[in-house]
Amino acid sequence: xxxxxxxxxxxxxxxxxxxxxxxxxxxxxxxxxxxxxxxxxxxxxxxxxxxxxxxxxxxxxxxxxxxxxxxxxxxxxxxxxxxxxxxxxxxxxxxxxxxxxxxxxxxxxxxxxxxxxxxxxxxxxxxxxxxxxxxxxxxxxxxxxxxxxxxxxxxxxxxxxxxxxxxxxxxxxxxxxxxxxxxxxxxxxxxxxxxxxxxxxxxxx
Amino acid sequence: xxxxxxxxxxxxxxxxxxxxxxxxxxxxxxxxxxxxxxxxxxxxxxxxxxxxxxxxxxxxxxxxxxxxxxxxxxxxxxxxxxxxxxxxxxxxxxxxxxxxxxxxxxxxxxxxxxxxxxxxxxxxxxxxxxxxxxxxxxxxxxxxxxxxxxxxxxxxxxxxxxxxxxxxxxxxxxxxxxxxxxxxxxxxxxxxxxxxxxxxxxxxxxxxxxxxxxxxxxxxxxxxxxxxxxxxxxxxxxxxxxxxxxxxxxxxxxxxxxxxxxxxxxxxxxxxxxxxxxxxxxxxxxxxxxxxxxxxxxxxxxxxxxxxxxxxxxxxxxxxxxxxxxxxxxxxxxxxxxxxxxxxxxxxxxxxxxxxxxxxxxxxxxxxxxxxxxxxxxxxxxxxxxxxxxxxxxxxxxxxxxxxxxxxxxxxxxx
Numbered sequence: 001x002x003x004x005x006x007x008x009x010x011x012x013x014x015x016x017x018x019x020x021x022x023x024x025x026x027x028x029x030x031x032x033x034x035x036x037x038x039x040x041x042x043x044x045x046x047x048x049x050x051x052x053x054x055x056x057x058x059x060x061x062x063x064x065x066x067x068x069x070x071x072x073x074x075x076x077x078x079x080x081x082x083x084x085x086x087x088x089x090x091x092x093x094x095x096x097x098x099x100x101x102x103x104x105x106x107x108x109x110x111x112x113x114x115x116x117x118x119x120x121x122x123x124x125x126x127x128x129x130x131x132x133x134x135x136x137x138x139x140x141x142x143x144x145x146x147x148x149x150x151x152x153x154x155x156x157x158x159x160x161x162x163x164x165x166x167x168x169x170x171x172x173x174x175x176x177x178x179x180x181x182x183x184x185x186x187x188x189x190x191x192x193x194x195x196x197x198x199x200x201x202x203x204x205x
Numbered sequence: 206x207x208x209x210x211x212x213x214x215x216x217x218x219x220x221x222x223x224x225x226x227x228x229x230x231x232x233x234x235x236x237x238x239x240x241x242x243x244x245x246x247x248x249x250x251x252x253x254x255x256x257x258x259x260x261x262x263x264x265x266x267x268x269x270x271x272x273x274x275x276x277x278x279x280x281x282x283x284x285x286x287x288x289x290x291x292x293x294x295x296x297x298x299x300x301x302x303x304x305x306x307x308x309x310x311x312x313x314x315x316x317x318x319x320x321x322x323x324x325x326x327x328x329x330x331x332x333x334x335x336x337x338x339x340x341x342x343x344x345x346x347x348x349x350x351x352x353x354x355x356x357x358x359x360x361x362x363x364x365x366x367x368x369x370x371x372x373x374x375x376x377x378x379x380x381x382x383x384x385x386x387x388x389x390x391x392x393x394x395x396x397x398x399x400x401x402x403x404x405x406x407x408x409x410x411x412x413x414x415x416x417x418x419x420x421x422x423x424x425x426x427x428x429x430x431x432x433x434x435x436x437x438x439x440x441x442x443x444x445x446x447x448x449x450x451x452x453x454x455x456x457x458x459x460x461x462x463x464x465x466x467x468x469x470x471x472x473x474x475x476x477x478x479x480x481x482x483x484x485x486x487x488x489x490x491x492x493x494x495x496x497x498x499x500x501x502x503x504x505x506x507x508x509x510x511x512x513x514x515x516x517x518x519x520x521x522x523x524x525x526x527x528x529x530x531x532x533x534x535x536x537x538x539x540x541x542x543x544x545x546x547x548x549x550x551x552x553x554x555x556x557x558x559x560x561x562x563x564x565x566x567x568x569x570x571x572x573x574x575x576x577x578x579x580x581x582x583x584x585x586x587x588x589x590x591x592x593x594x595x596x597x598x599x600x601x602x603x604x605x606x607x608x609x610x611x612x613x614x615x616x617x618x619x620x
Binding site for chain 1: 276577
């Protein structure tokens with residue numbers, strides 16, 4: 001039973017919902033067009049296809065594209081030792097999708113981290129609150145429009161978010177530069193340096 | 206002045222004897238904060254426990270005290286610049302993290318099969334030394350938390366020797382940053398193999414002595430056997446990996462099922478527990494240490510000569526004498542350092558058998574030298590998620606035994 005066969009079985013069960021499996025570096029990726037059906041698809045994958053281990057749930061911010069967020073699920077089975085990746089998109093306006101804690105209980109903490117870092121809500125999650133940042137933190141740090149150096153916080157004695165003491169000083173590199181040339185340490189004149197949220201990265205090589 | 210009323214508050218002991226169920230019994234539960242700064246929590250882990258006497262009724266672990274934003278940082282630097290950050294993930298086994306990250310990026314580049322054999326063998330030696338180091342600390346601190354203070358210092362003498370070996374190999378005792386994309390930062394120094402063999406002879410003796418301290422020690426067995434039992438299905442459902450999962454009876458080791466580097470050429474066994482309790486997890490770690498020693502012996506015997514870097518100058522830095530004298534290598538060096546390795550657009554996931562569990566890197570690349578998204582699938586983060594399910598029903602003193610048997614590290618959990 002290879003990963004490709006399992007992917008085709010999953011595709012056959014949910015026609016029209018799952019794309020052709022694409023392969024890169026020996027890994028099979030399936031795109032799911034409707035994030036709302038994710039729990040159903042994963043329940044089938046777990047019960048019928050033997051994907052009993054949810055390795056990881058990741059969120060990717062495609063800043064500038066619509067839909068803005070991509071959620072990536074990595075599934076694995078201890079029986080057939082095959083690995084499959086499922087991807088689905090969530091737009092910024094919607095901002096939520098159903099939880100998978102009913103299928104795999106490990107999804108609990110992964111989804112809390114996605115909520116914490118990206119701001120995507122999971123409907124039906126038993127306890128959706130921040131996990132890495134403190135409760136009440138207003139921003140979502142892994143989004144592309146959140147700057148690397150952070151934003152000022154209302155608990156300054158707990159979380160130190162002043163720029164580092166030499167930040168922007170002479171011969172010091174600044175974080176968040178768009179290319180290595182921008183990150184090169186050089187004499188900086190603070191008043192004329194532009195600061196502000198990092199722009200969306202556009203790779204122009 | 207208010208009237209004085211006499212209020213009768215029967216104490217808990219009296220209440221339990223008579224078996225009275227008072228309606229305000231819910232208010233009698235105590236909330237105890239096993240705070241982030243605690244010697245037995247293996248880092249900065251906070252657990253809010255609700256206790257009924259000594260029995261835990263609810264447990265709520267809170268993580269994130271060591272969150273440093275590694276994933277955000279990774280989006281702003283080249284692949285090579287991120288290597289020192291991987292040291293600081295599981296800071297008890299930094300070599301293993303270095304190897305895991307390098308293998309993940311090499312998988313993205315598609316060169317993971319082209320690594321020179323010497324590089325692969327040295328990386329396996331690094332991983333297994335890291336496993337030895339991590340388990341020595343895990344068992345030592347676990348025993349110390351349970352009260353056996355001697356074991357801690359006993360295992361740390363061997364860890365000191367591993368640190369010395371790391372220092373002569375990589376230049377740093379602890380945060381090694383040894384691997385590079387496409388190879389290693391430097392080759393083994395002369396005489397290292399003999400030092401390593403000498404160490405291996407000594408560590409086997411030490412492991413055997415540690416076993417005599419703990420394995421049949423009545424007190425240790427009473428504290429750990431039957432405590433923190435995780436059935437097989439629960440372990441899989443909660444995504445446990447590594448010795449924790451193998452202690453619960455799941456026969457799975459990434460080095461055997463999806464061999465990377467030269468693990469398919471090496472003979473070793475994978476210990477699997479049966480009961481899924483703390484004692485089994487401890488036994489699995491002890492046996493894994495012996496298997497690591499066996500693996501390092503085989504690697505040292507089979508170690509080939511040759512280069513340690515991929516010959517492609519666009520991926521691994523060309524040798525310095527050519528960089529300084531020839532134009533093409535100079536250009537490769539310059540582009541490699543300033544813009545980073547040119548990774549193709551695409552995404553990969555690579556899971557590595559770390560001492561703590563499965564350390565996975567998911568790299569989503571849109572081309573170029575920096576990743577668009579780097580997610581670190583941390584074993585300690587996932588292992589800790591089971592605590593709110595596992596702890597209720599146990600006694601307060603079992604918390605320390607269970608935390609120690611999980612052998613997590615907060616640097617990895619919080620990233």
